[in-house]
Amino acid sequence: MYGTLDISTSALVAQRRQLDTISGNIANMHATRDANGQPNPYRRRVALFATGDPSRGRGAPGVHVARIVNDPSPCHLKFDPDHPDAVMAGPQKGYVRLPNVDLSTEMVNALFAVRAYEANVTVMEITKSMAASDLRLLA
Amino acid sequence: MFFENLINRGSLPALVSTAAFTEERHRMIAENVANIGVPGYKTRQLDVKAFQSALGRALDRRGSDPRNPFVLEGNRQVRTNERGGLVVTPTQRPVENLLFHDGTNLSIERQMSDLAENAMMHELTNTLLRKKYDGLHKAIRGRS
Numbered sequence: 001m002y003g004t005l006d007i008s009t010s011a012l013v014a015q016r017r018q019l020d021t022i023s024g025n026i027a028n029m030h031a032t033r034d035a036n037g038q039p040n041p042y043r044r045r046v047a048l049f050a051t052g053d054p055s056r057g058r059g060a061p062g063v064h065v066a067r068i069v070n071d072p073s074p075c076h077l078k079f080d081p082d083h084p085d086a087v088m089a090g091p092q093k094g095y096v097r098l099p100n101v102d103l104s105t106e107m108v109n110a111l112f113a114v115r116a117y118e119a120n121v122t123v124m125e126i127t128k129s130m131a132a133s134d135l136r137l138l139a
Numbered sequence: 140m141f142f143e144n145l146i147n148r149g150s151l152p153a154l155v156s157t158a159a160f161t162e163e164r165h166r167m168i169a170e171n172v173a174n175i176g177v178p179g180y181k182t183r184q185l186d187v188k189a190f191q192s193a194l195g196r197a198l199d200r201r202g203s204d205p206r207n208p209f210v211l212e213g214n215r216q217v218r219t220n221e222r223g224g225l226v227v228t229p230t231q232r233p234v235e236n237l238l239f240h241d242g243t244n245l246s247i248e249r250q251m252s253d254l255a256e257n258a259m260m261h262e263l264t265n266t267l268l269r270k271k272y273d274g275l276h277k278a279i280r281g282r283s
Contacts, residue, residue, distance in 0.1 A: 049174075
C-alpha cells in the first residue's frame, strides 16, 4: 500500500514540474531579451516525461520528468520597427523576434496537467481508504 | 495445527487471496494513472476473470475438507510463491483500434472506473473478512 502512495507521489511531482514549466513559458511569452539583457528571445521549454521513478532506485514504478528541453521551433516574428529590439538589417528588418510560446497550446497543456494531477490525488485518496480498511481488520 | 485448521476452512483463504489480488491490482492502476501523458507507455492490465476462475478451481480442488490445503494454481498473471504470498505480473493491454500518435493506449476513463470498481471489491472482501474474524472472536470468547 505504501509503495502505491509513492507511485502517485512521483506523478504529482512530475505534473507539478510540468505546470512549473508551463507557467515559466507563459510568464516569458513576451521576453525578447535574455537574462544578460541581450536581445535574444526566450525559448519555450518542454518537460519530457519518462516512466519509472529513479529517485527511489532503479526500476521503481512511477513517472518522472526525464529532461526539460528547449523547443527548437522558430521564433514568432512581429512587425514593429519602433521596438528597441527590432531587427536592424537583413530580410527580417523591422521585425521583432518574440518567443515561440503559443498561449493556447500552453493553456491546453496546463489543463491536461491539472487533470492528471487531480486523477493522481483521487488515486491517493482511494489508496488511503483501502489502507484504512485493511487496518480496521486488526481492530 | 488446530488453529491452522480453523483459519484454512470455509471462505477465509479465498478472501485473503482476493484482498491480496485487489491490492496488487490497485497498485497497477495507480501506476497506469501516474503514467498519463508519457509517450510510448503501454497500459498494464490484470485479468480479473482469470484470477476468479483460478480461485474457483482452487476452492473446488480443496473441496469441503479443511485439511486439504488451499492452493491457488498459477497462470500467466497470478501465482503463489513458496511462502504462500500472491505474486502478480501484469501484462500489457493489447493495442485496440485507437492508438494515439505518441504510442500510448491509455484511457483514463477506463482506469478510473477500474479503480473505483477495484476499491469496492477490496472493501467488500475486507468487510467479509472482518465478519469472519468477528465470528472466530466470539467463538473464542464464548459469548457475543
